[in-house]
Amino acid sequence: xxxxxxxxxxxxxxxxxxxxxxxxxxxxxxxxxxxxxxxxxxxxxxxxxxxxxxxxxxxxxxxxxxxxxxxxxxxxxxxxxxxxxxxxxxxxxxx
Amino acid sequence: xxxxxxxxxxxxxxxxxxxxxxxxxxxxxxxxxxxxxxxxxxxxxxxxxxxxxxxxxxxxxxxxxxxxxxxxxxxxxxxxxxxxxxxxxxxxxxxxxxxxxxxxxxxxxxxxxxxxxxxxxxxxxxxxxxxxxxxxxxxxxxxxxxxxxxxxxxxxxxxxxxxxxxxxxxxxxxxxxxxxxxxxxxxxxxxxxxxxxxxxxxxxxxxxxxxxxxxxxxxxxxxxxxxxxxxxxxxxxxxxxxxxxxxxxxxxxxxxxxxxxxxxxxxxxxxxxxxxxxxxxxxxxxxxxxxxxxxxxxxxxxxxxxxxxxxxxxxxxxxxxxxxxxxxxxxxxxxxxxxxxxxxxxxxxxxxxxxxxxxxxxxxxxxxxxxxxxxxxxxxxxxxxxxxxxxxxxxxxxxxxxxxxxxxxxxxxxxxxxxxxxxxxxxxxxxxxxxxxxxxxxxxxxxxxxxxxxxxxxxxxxxxxxxxxxxxxxxxxxxxxxxxxxxxxxx
Numbered sequence: 001x002x003x004x005x006x007x008x009x010x011x012x013x014x015x016x017x018x019x020x021x022x023x024x025x026x027x028x029x030x031x032x033x034x035x036x037x038x039x040x041x042x043x044x045x046x047x048x049x050x051x052x053x054x055x056x057x058x059x060x061x062x063x064x065x066x067x068x069x070x071x072x073x074x075x076x077x078x079x080x081x082x083x084x085x086x087x088x089x090x091x092x093x094x095x
Numbered sequence: 096x097x098x099x100x101x102x103x104x105x106x107x108x109x110x111x112x113x114x115x116x117x118x119x120x121x122x123x124x125x126x127x128x129x130x131x132x133x134x135x136x137x138x139x140x141x142x143x144x145x146x147x148x149x150x151x152x153x154x155x156x157x158x159x160x161x162x163x164x165x166x167x168x169x170x171x172x173x174x175x176x177x178x179x180x181x182x183x184x185x186x187x188x189x190x191x192x193x194x195x196x197x198x199x200x201x202x203x204x205x206x207x208x209x210x211x212x213x214x215x216x217x218x219x220x221x222x223x224x225x226x227x228x229x230x231x232x233x234x235x236x237x238x239x240x241x242x243x244x245x246x247x248x249x250x251x252x253x254x255x256x257x258x259x260x261x262x263x264x265x266x267x268x269x270x271x272x273x274x275x276x277x278x279x280x281x282x283x284x285x286x287x288x289x290x291x292x293x294x295x296x297x298x299x300x301x302x303x304x305x306x307x308x309x310x311x312x313x314x315x316x317x318x319x320x321x322x323x324x325x326x327x328x329x330x331x332x333x334x335x336x337x338x339x340x341x342x343x344x345x346x347x348x349x350x351x352x353x354x355x356x357x358x359x360x361x362x363x364x365x366x367x368x369x370x371x372x373x374x375x376x377x378x379x380x381x382x383x384x385x386x387x388x389x390x391x392x393x394x395x396x397x398x399x400x401x402x403x404x405x406x407x408x409x410x411x412x413x414x415x416x417x418x419x420x421x422x423x424x425x426x427x428x429x430x431x432x433x434x435x436x437x438x439x440x441x442x443x444x445x446x447x448x449x450x451x452x453x454x455x456x457x458x459x460x461x462x463x464x465x466x467x468x469x470x471x472x473x474x475x476x477x478x479x480x481x482x483x484x485x486x487x488x489x490x491x492x493x494x495x496x497x498x499x500x501x502x503x504x505x506x507x508x509x510x511x512x513x514x515x516x517x518x519x520x521x522x523x524x525x526x527x528x529x530x531x532x533x534x535x536x537x538x539x540x541x542x543x544x545x546x547x548x549x550x551x552x553x554x555x556x557x558x559x560x561x562x563x564x565x566x567x568x569x570x571x572x573x574x575x576x577x578x579x580x581x582x583x584x585x586x
Binding site for chain 2: 001003007008011012013014015016017018019027030031033034035037038039040041042044046049050051052053054055056058060061063072075076078079080081082088090091092093
């Protein structure tokens with residue numbers, strides 16, 4: 001399988017990465033080189049093989065359902081590009 | 096003072112405990128060495144004041160008889176580990192002003208045990224790379240050069256700064272992380288020792304995530320014994336990481352010098368690649384002979400799905416990366432580029448903040464997870480991963496204790512030499528190491544010889560899950576025979 005220029009633009013949109021029009025052709029080449037490389041997986045017989053979900057056979061750890069952390073609004077906001085009154089500030093979302 | 100930087104971690108521990116040297120002397124010698132070696136670009140942030148303050152506290156604890164296992168030992172920390180109050184960037188422009196308000200579990204355990212932080216080391220952006228050339232802080236120069244040449248070489252990657260710092264004696268050990276070979280390949284390129292422990296052995300909490308089902312941290316050190324000492328402090332259960340196992344941490348150092356007599360070592364035939372340099376073949380055979388004379392038994396084994404590990408990795412790792420890196424949106428931390436609305440802000444922030452390699456992987460990951468392609472790519476890759484793991488399991492069930500393979504398909508290459516036109520050329524560096532991440536196994540790279548141009552070459556030992564001890568025993572046999580590899584200073 002390979003991707004065309006329209007697909008490159010669609011992937012960029014899904015990944016939320018702005019791609020300039022003059023970068024599309026180059027990116028298309030790179031993505032197709034990667035897709036060509038992974039193409040060889042098609043020759044593996046995977047009939048009846050369980051897809052891996054965890055490399056170590058272990059049950060998910062459980063803990064008591066109780067508050068273990070929190071009340072650190074200042075620390076949480078310390079690296080925010082923009083914050084005000086204990087909130088993250090973003091461009092207007094709702095008209 | 097230079098003599099102090101040539102100590103191994105184990106030797107320094109002994110001399111500190113005997114009060115032959117002070118922690119402040121040891122740290123100051125390393126701080127001076129780091130300053131003198133800026134041409135290597137191994138460190139992206141030096142923390143000399145903090146280092147001296149920590150060393151003073153270590154001296155006080157040593158005087159009181161309260162020394163921890165790593166008391167007064169100056170270490171370098173890969174810039175992927177969150178360090179409280181100390182800038183942590185993953186060497187990405189998108190995080191270049193990020194100052195964590197918390198400490199990673201691994202580094203907090205190192206400080207608990209008395210270690211001293213010299214600074215943060217360079218790495219490929221978000222650990223995506225095999226040469227340290229994708230870092231937003233620029234490339235690292237390997238302390239190694241080909242005989243009679245001054246061509247700058249890569250230290251390998253992604254933990255290139257950590258490997259270069261250890262090889263150039265700019266610390267006594269360094270933390271590193273390994274998603275497809277990022278501890279073992281740079282260790283092999285720089286004549287140092289690097290171990291990627293079993294998945295789940297070390298906590299991933301506070302380590303910048305790349306591909307969560309593959310990422311695992313470990314040490315890069317001068318010797319196998321040093322790696323054993325350092326891993327003991329790094330490993331252990333952590334309630335904050337549900338994939339971190341609740342198993343006690345053994346005294347890894349006790350495995351050093353233990354007889355390897357009777358151990359069955361698998362030699363996988365699929366690791367003998369067409370066109371592999373004769374020198375790699377030679378050190379591999381040499382390694383076999385050394386283990387044999389140590390009393391180990393060599394057996395030919397087959398891991399038939401080996402060739403599919405790298406392509407499957409280049410689906411699984413980018414898929415997980417595209418999900419993990421979704422958090423860099425310009426809202427909660429890191430870079431924000433202004434946009435006309437929120438989507439425009441996200442897109443511009445991520446375009447400006449991510450480098451070319453990261454953008455490429457996030458995009459391929461987004462594609463293989465997108466509607467209509469998930470089964471053909473991601474699901475199939477995870478099925479192939481089951482088969483890769485099964486290959487190893489069958490060998491272990493047949494009585495194999497560990498496997499011996501080359502660590503890399505070549506010695507270190509020059510800066511700018513690879514991957515310019517085709518990204519896959521660079522990816523092939525990890526052909527021997529990536530299988531181990533796909534199966535979640537432990538793997539250690541140990542220097543075993545040099546090529547014709549005097550560059551170090553490494554061998555890899557792959558172990559059973561949670562049997563790092565056997566790797567330390569076997570690795571030390573190779574180290575004892577091969578000797579140590581120390582770069583001649585030109586910087």
